[in-house]
Amino acid sequence: MAPVRLPRVGALLPLLRVWPWLLVLLALALVRLSKGALLTDAYGLLSRPFWPGPAQNEWIRSAQSIGDRARLEQLERENRRLRGLLDLPAPRGPRLQAAVISRESGGWWQQLVLGKGSLQGVGVGDAVVAPGGLIGLVASTTPSTGTVRLLTDPGSRVGVWVGRSRQQGLLSGIGTARPLLRFLEKDPDVRPGDVIFTSPASTLVPPNLPVGVIQRINADADPAPEALVQLSAPVDAVDWVQVLVP
Amino acid sequence: MALLSRQPWLVASALLVPLLTLASPGWLKLVGVPPAWSVIWLLPWALSEGRRAGAAAGLGLGLLLDGLHPGSASLMPGLVLLGWWWGRMGRKAPPIQRSFSLGLLALLGTALLNLSLILQWALLSWRGVVSLQGRVEELAGGAEALRQAGPQASLLALPLWRWEDLSLVGLQVLLAQTLLTALLAPMLCSLQLIFWRQVGAGWRGSSL
Numbered sequence: 001m002a003p004v005r006l007p008r009v010g011a012l013l014p015l016l017r018v019w020p021w022l023l024v025l026l027a028l029a030l031v032r033l034s035k036g037a038l039l040t041d042a043y044g045l046l047s048r049p050f051w052p053g054p055a056q057n058e059w060i061r062s063a064q065s066i067g068d069r070a071r072l073e074q075l076e077r078e079n080r081r082l083r084g085l086l087d088l089p090a091p092r093g094p095r096l097q098a099a100v101i102s103r104e105s106g107g108w109w110q111q112l113v114l115g116k117g118s119l120q121g122v123g124v125g126d127a128v129v130a131p132g133g134l135i136g137l138v139a140s141t142t143p144s145t146g147t148v149r150l151l152t153d154p155g156s157r158v159g160v161w162v163g164r165s166r167q168q169g170l171l172s173g174i175g176t177a178r179p180l181l182r183f184l185e186k187d188p189d190v191r192p193g194d195v196i197f198t199s200p201a202s203t204l205v206p207p208n209l210p211v212g213v214i215q216r217i218n219a220d221a222d223p224a225p226e227a228l229v230q231l232s233a234p235v236d237a238v239d240w241v242q243v244l245v246p
Numbered sequence: 247m248a249l250l251s252r253q254p255w256l257v258a259s260a261l262l263v264p265l266l267t268l269a270s271p272g273w274l275k276l277v278g279v280p281p282a283w284s285v286i287w288l289l290p291w292a293l294s295e296g297r298r299a300g301a302a303a304g305l306g307l308g309l310l311l312d313g314l315h316p317g318s319a320s321l322m323p324g325l326v327l328l329g330w331w332w333g334r335m336g337r338k339a340p341p342i343q344r345s346f347s348l349g350l351l352a353l354l355g356t357a358l359l360n361l362s363l364i365l366q367w368a369l370l371s372w373r374g375v376v377s378l379q380g381r382v383e384e385l386a387g388g389a390e391a392l393r394q395a396g397p398q399a400s401l402l403a404l405p406l407w408r409w410e411d412l413s414l415v416g417l418q419v420l421l422a423q424t425l426l427t428a429l430l431a432p433m434l435c436s437l438q439l440i441f442w443r444q445v446g447a448g449w450r451g452s453s454l
Contacts, residue, residue: 101268102268102269103272104270104280105278106275106277106278106279106280106419106422107278107279107280107419107423108315108319108360108363108419109315109316109317111315111316113268139316140316147314147316149316153316154367154407154411155316155317174407174408174411174415175407175411175412175414175415175416176411176414176415236278
């Protein structure tokens with residue numbers, strides 16, 4: 001019996017020889033259709049060790065910081081010039097960097113102890129700021145340390161105003177993390193989210209230092225409307241502060 | 247002075263209390279409130295040395311700690327009373343040395359110390375409001391409108407606790423500090439009590 005030939009299989013033989021190339025072609029087509037997804041993912045994976053590291057990020061931040069500082073100095077110069085034109089009192093002098101060596105932000109007394117005192121020029125009543133804004137005033141000094149009464153301390157009273165509506169008020173510490181803002185007017189134009197600054201009318205603190213953000217308002221409070229303020233400076237986290245020396 | 251010269255440990259350990267108060271680490275605080283280191287130190291000292299030494303130590307410690315804080319409320323009355331009470335207890339009753347008893351005494355002492363502060367602030371606030379109202383009435387000189395408007399506006403700037411804040415924050419501080427101190431006291435006070443009894447026996451014996 002003669003062997004049976006399969007003419008169809010014979011015709012497919014060239015195709016079977018090139019099937020790896022067909023697979024490659026298919027893969028390339030998939031890459032094309034997926035807009036290069038596999039390719040870029042593979043590139044991303046392989047090039048990961050050479051990605052810009054934190055050092056480069058710091059360079060960018062440093063450059064940004066230098067730019068911000070220059071802009072700030074320019075604004076301060078402009079501010080001084082305008083204040084001179086308006087005969088307003090000159091702003092305070094240099095800022096003294098001081099380390100926080102003791103922190104008591106809960107409990108009966110809410111205070112920080114700084115590693116600089118009267119020998120370094122820190123005086124009672126000096127305003128103390130941290131990244132974010134004002135945190136308190138110097139309550140007492142020793143030759144090498146200064147004690148800062150925080151804005152949250154029940155004995156703290158600072159005159160502030162609302163940046164948007166210019167409504168004046170008195171920021172009073174009540175022993176909790178959020179001090180209480182008591183407005184001087186019966187019907188203040190304020191709403192949650194308004195940023196408050198130190199008041200230009202205050203003789204205790206330099207004007208227009210950022211203080212915090214209004215969180216909740218009690219319009220029915222007696223004798224004046226009240227608002228709870230979230231301080232913008234993280235008192236529990238700061239390790240270095242600046243003392244505004246007059 | 248004789249006691250001080252014979253007891254250098256008294257001065258050294260008492261000075262640790264304000265230092266620990268200043269350096270209380272964050273992990274040893276409950277809702278931001280540190281333990282009452284003064285109570286942890288005073289309890290074994292007073293139990294070991296008697297009421298007069300306890301009250302004197304309370305007075306000295308109160309002076310030291312009051313120097314660290316601004317404001318008019320003082321820890322002294324509470325600490326003097328606690329020193330006297332614990333000293334009396336140490337001499338009149340059988341010696342207290344069980345950890346549970348020490349923890350309980352520390353708990354009561356911390357609660358009393360905090361209550362003494364709450365009481366002082368409540369009194370100071372009340373006196374402040376009364377004196378302010380008196381001054382405003384004097385200034386108003388019989389003018390009804392001024393008399394009614396004055397005190398309320400002036401109350402805004404009164405640098406003291408309001409009663410509702412005092413009761414809210416005071417209760418939180420009292421509970422947190424009481425719990426933390428009562429947890430630490432059994433271990434720390436037991437060790438100190440053993441130490442003071444050994445040292446005390448030594449110097450009392452040598453003075454005879």
